Amino acid sequence: MNKLISLLTGIIFGTGLVVSEMINPEKVLSFLDVFGNWDPSLAFVMIGALIVSSPLFHLIKNKEKPLFADSFNYSKNKEINNRLIIGSALFGVGWGLGGLCPGPAISSIALLNINSMTFVIAMFVGFYLVKFFKLSS
């Protein structure tokens, strides 16, 4: 059953990216263009997501266990270190260059766009490099 949930969750998430238009890199870049022609929509996407997920997260985490798994399994890492800052800064620069972050980039494979696929391949190379050099958080 948890396999079905994984697939379903991906589908719902991908649909949210389309409805909110976050799948469109131009929309994301115009959110980051605060000093020019600014489109604040991305902030509303985050607020919408948090309104739904945050209260329910705090309710659900007090349950004994999830419905289709043995235990809750999420990062409780609280460390604020150089890797967090440097990694986030590098991600921010890459995000600002292309307007793509991992979710929308992977969802946009559906559109068979060669440019976004190029980005996705480079992103996976990046994942691999971090794994290879053991730099992950």
Place this chain on the structure above:
Amino acid sequence: MNIVNFTPVTATVGGMIIGLAVVIFFLFNGRLVGISGIAANALSEKNNRFDNLLFLIGLVIGPILYTLFTNKEINITISNSLILLICAGLLVGIGTRVSGGCTSGHGISGIGRFSLRSIIATITFMIFGILTVLIKNYI
């Protein structure tokens, strides 16, 4: 600053759909959505590999189903420079793994559980994203 193309309603509704996905994944599978982690682990970790792959397949199926059911075409505008896209992809891939999360993992799941670490990560990648666009567009 001029405000352009602002779509608060579809943005909020789309965000709530994303939030719903996060809740379902947590309630049933006990995990918090973070797409950079799911994608990286789908390739390199045996643990939960099939779940992670199915989630990624779902991400791709979502837009296809949306088009089938609504008959609306999804239009995106993306850079044509392959060198820029390769650099951007490498930076996003490296940065998200070094910092342990992306827009979903830190920005939604992390902030949702009030993690200071994720709040700092989100502020940092937003600032660097804004600076990058500023430099790219105006300098």
